[in-house]
Amino acid sequence: MTDFAARALSTFLHELGGIAIFNIRIARTYFGTAGNGPEIFRQTAIICTRSITTVLFAGVFVGAILVVQFNLMLKQYDAQMYLGGLNTSALVREVGPLIISFLLAGKIGAFTAAELGTMRVTDQIDAMECLGANPVQRIVLPRFIAIILASVILLGLGLVISIAGSTIVATVFCGINPLRFAGSFPRFVGVWTVACGMIKALVYGVIVAGVSCYKGYTASGGARGVGRAVTLAAVYTNLYIVIADFITSNILEFLTEVWRIALAGALAWLAAHGWIAGGGL
Amino acid sequence: MSIRFENVTKSFLDRKVLSDLSFSTRDGEILYIIGKSGVGKSVTLKHAVGLIKPDSGRIFVGSHEVTSLNREELMPVRRLCGMIFQQTALFDSMNIFDNIAYGLRSTGLDSDALAARVSEVLSLVQLDSGVLDKLPCDLSFGMQKRVSLARTIAPSPAYLLFDEPTTGLDPIITNAIGSLITGLSRQLGTTSIVVSHDMESALSTADRIMLLDNGGIAALGTPGEIRQSTNPLVMEFLAEINDTPEAGTSRTPCIWRQDEQSYREYRRAIHHDDPLDIEEVDK
Ligand SMILES: Nc1ncnc2c1ncn2[C@@H]1O[C@H](COP(=O)(O)OP(=O)(O)OP(=O)(O)O)[C@@H](O)[C@H]1O
Numbered sequence: 001m002t003d004f005a006a007r008a009l010s011t012f013l014h015e016l017g018g019i020a021i022f023n024i025r026i027a028r029t030y031f032g033t034a035g036n037g038p039e040i041f042r043q044t045a046i047i048c049t050r051s052i053t054t055v056l057f058a059g060v061f062v063g064a065i066l067v068v069q070f071n072l073m074l075k076q077y078d079a080q081m082y083l084g085g086l087n088t089s090a091l092v093r094e095v096g097p098l099i100i101s102f103l104l105a106g107k108i109g110a111f112t113a114a115e116l117g118t119m120r121v122t123d124q125i126d127a128m129e130c131l132g133a134n135p136v137q138r139i140v141l142p143r144f145i146a147i148i149l150a151s152v153i154l155l156g157l158g159l160v161i162s163i164a165g166s167t168i169v170a171t172v173f174c175g176i177n178p179l180r181f182a183g184s185f186p187r188f189v190g191v192w193t194v195a196c197g198m199i200k201a202l203v204y205g206v207i208v209a210g211v212s213c214y215k216g217y218t219a220s221g222g223a224r225g226v227g228r229a230v231t232l233a234a235v236y237t238n239l240y241i242v243i244a245d246f247i248t249s250n251i252l253e254f255l256t257e258v259w260r261i262a263l264a265g266a267l268a269w270l271a272a273h274g275w276i277a278g279g280g281l
Numbered sequence: 282m283s284i285r286f287e288n289v290t291k292s293f294l295d296r297k298v299l300s301d302l303s304f305s306t307r308d309g310e311i312l313y314i315i316g317k318s319g320v321g322k323s324v325t326l327k328h329a330v331g332l333i334k335p336d337s338g339r340i341f342v343g344s345h346e347v348t349s350l351n352r353e354e355l356m357p358v359r360r361l362c363g364m365i366f367q368q369t370a371l372f373d374s375m376n377i378f379d380n381i382a383y384g385l386r387s388t389g390l391d392s393d394a395l396a397a398r399v400s401e402v403l404s405l406v407q408l409d410s411g412v413l414d415k416l417p418c419d420l421s422f423g424m425q426k427r428v429s430l431a432r433t434i435a436p437s438p439a440y441l442l443f444d445e446p447t448t449g450l451d452p453i454i455t456n457a458i459g460s461l462i463t464g465l466s467r468q469l470g471t472t473s474i475v476v477s478h479d480m481e482s483a484l485s486t487a488d489r490i491m492l493l494d495n496g497g498i499a500a501l502g503t504p505g506e507i508r509q510s511t512n513p514l515v516m517e518f519l520a521e522i523n524d525t526p527e528a529g530t531s532r533t534p535c536i537w538r539q540d541e542q543s544y545r546e547y548r549r550a551i552h553h554d555d556p557l558d559i560e561e562v563d564k
C-alpha cells in the first residue's frame with residue numbers, strides 16, 4: 001500500500017517536473033525568438049470556431065441549472081431579490097472558468113495532444129528539426145498561446161451567453177422580473193470579480209495548454225502511444241485544474257482582502273491629512 | 282568533410298543496439314549500410330544528426346562534434362545534413378508544395394526562386410506538378426516517399442542520409458532514385474549514407490557497403506570486395522538476391538557465380554544442398 005502510494009507520488013512529481021521543464025522551454029523559446037503572430041492568430045481562430053458551439057450550449061445550460069438551484073434555496077428565505085447577483089457571481093468567479101476549461105481540456109487539449117503526438121511518432125517533429133526549424137517555436141508555441149487566448153475569449157463569450165440564459169430562465173421559470181434580476185448584479189459582481197474570473201481562466205488555460213502540449217510532444221510508441229498521451233493529458237489536466245482552482249481561489253481571496261485593507265488604509269490616511277473629506281467610510 | 286563515428290555505444294533499456302561502432306565516410310562517397318531488420322540502421326542514422334544521443338562515443342559531421350552540441354548549436358549542423366525518414370515523415374497538415382519548400386524558407390529565396398526550386402526537385406523525383414496542391418494523405422506511399430526525398434534534397438545539403446529510400450517503390454522508380462543518388466554525389470559532391478536491405482541496389486550504386494550486425498560492423502568494403510567476401514552474413518544477403526525466382530534470368534549476371542567456390546561452401550554449410558542444382562534451374 002505504501003509502495004503503491006510512493007509510486008503514485010513519484011509518477012505525479014515526475015510528470016509535474018517534466019511539464020514544468022517543458023513549459024520553461026516554451027517560455028524561453030517565446031522570449032528568445034521572433035514572434036509567430038499569424039500562426040498564433042490562425043490557431044486561436046481555429047480553436048475558437050471549433051469550440052464556440054459547445055461553449056455556448058454549455059453556457060446557457062449551466063446558467064439555467066444554477067438559477068433553478070439558487071432559486072429553490074433563496075425562495076425559502078424570501079431572498080429572491082439576490083438571485084441575479086448570486087447566480088452571476090458564481091458563474092463569473094467559479095463555474096464559468098471551471099466549465100470552460102474542462103470543455104477546452106476535453107476538446108482542444110485532447111486534439112492538441114493527439115496532433116502533436118502523431119507528429120512525434122511519425123517522425124514529423126524530427127524531420128522539422130532536420131530541416132533546421134525549431135519545432136517548439138513552429139508548432140508548439142502557437143498552439144500553446146492560442147489555447148490560453150482562446151480560453152479567455154471563450155470565457156468572455158460563455159459568460160455573456162450564460163448570464164443572458166440565466167435571465168431568461170429566471171423570468172420564464174421562476175417568475176422574476178428581468179430588471180430586478182439584473183438589478184442585483186452590481187451588489188455581487190464588480191470589476192475585480194470579473195478580473196478574478198479572467199485570471200482563473202488564464203491559469204487553467206496555461207494548464208490545458210502546458211499539459212496537452214507536453215504529453216503530445218513527448219509521446220512515443222506508435223498509435224498506442226498517442227492514445228495513451230491523449231488519455232493522460234485529459235486526466236492530468238482535469239486533476240491539475242481542480243487543484244489549481246483551490247489554490248487560485250485562496251490566493252485571490254487573500255488578494256481581495258489585501259486590496260480592501262489597502263484601499264481603506266489609503267483613504268483613512270488621505271482623510272487624516274485633510275486631502276479628502278473624512279468620515280465617509 | 283565526412284561523417285565519422287568513434288566508438289559509439291547505445292542501449293535502449295537493457296537492449297544494446299550499437300556497441301563500439303566506428304566508421305567514417307569518405308568525401309563525396311555513397312556508403313550503403315545494410316543489415317537485418319532491427320539491427321540499428323535507423324538508430325545509426327539518427328545519431329548522425331543528433332536526434333539520438335549515444336551512451337558513449339563521439340560523432341562528427343565535418344568539423345562539428347555533434348555529440349557535444351546543444352539543441353541550438355545543432356541547428357546549423359542539421360541544415361548541412363538532409364535526412365530522409367523511413368516513414369516519409371511528411372507534414373500532414375501542409376500541402377506538397379509547402380512540404381518541399383519547408384527547408385527553403387529559411388534560406389531567404391524570393392518566392393519565384395522558391396517555386397522554381399520546388400518544381401526542379403519535383404521533376405528530379407519524377408513527380409508532376411499536379412501533386413503540388415494535394416495533401417500528403419492524398420498520395421500513394423511511393424509518391425509520398427518521393428516527395429520526402431524532394432523535400433530533403435531541395436536545400437542542397439552537403440550530406441544526405443537516406444533511410445530506406447526505395448522500400449515500397451517499383452523497380453523503375455527504384456532505379457531512377459538510385460541514379461539520382463549517384464548523380465547528386467557525382468555532380469554536387471554530396472556525401473551520402475544510404476540505409477537499405479536491398480543488397481542489389483547497394484551493389485550497383487554504392488562506393489562502399491557496410492554490413493551491420495550485433496551492433497557492430499560485420500563487413501565493410503567496395504561492392505567488389507563485398508562480392509568476394511566469405512563472411513556468412515554477407516553471403517546470406519548475396520544469396521537472397523539470387524534465390525529470388527527471377528534472378529539469373531532477367532537481372533544482373535548472377536553474383537554468386539563470380540564467387541562460386543565460396544558460395545558452394547556456404548550452400549553446403551547452411552542449406553545442405555548442391556548449388557549446381559540451382560545453376561541448372563537458372564539455365
Ligand atoms: N526510441 C527507441 N526506444 C527504444 N528502442 C528503440 C528506439 N529506437 C529504436 N529502438 C530499438 O533499436 C533497435 C534498432 O532499431 P532500428 O529502427 O535502428 O532498426 P533498423 O535496423 O532500422 O530496422 P528496420 O530495417 O526494420 O528499419 C530495435 O530493436 C528497436 O526496438
Ligand SMILES: [Mg+2]
Pocket residue numbers: 322323324367444
Ligand atoms: Mg529502420
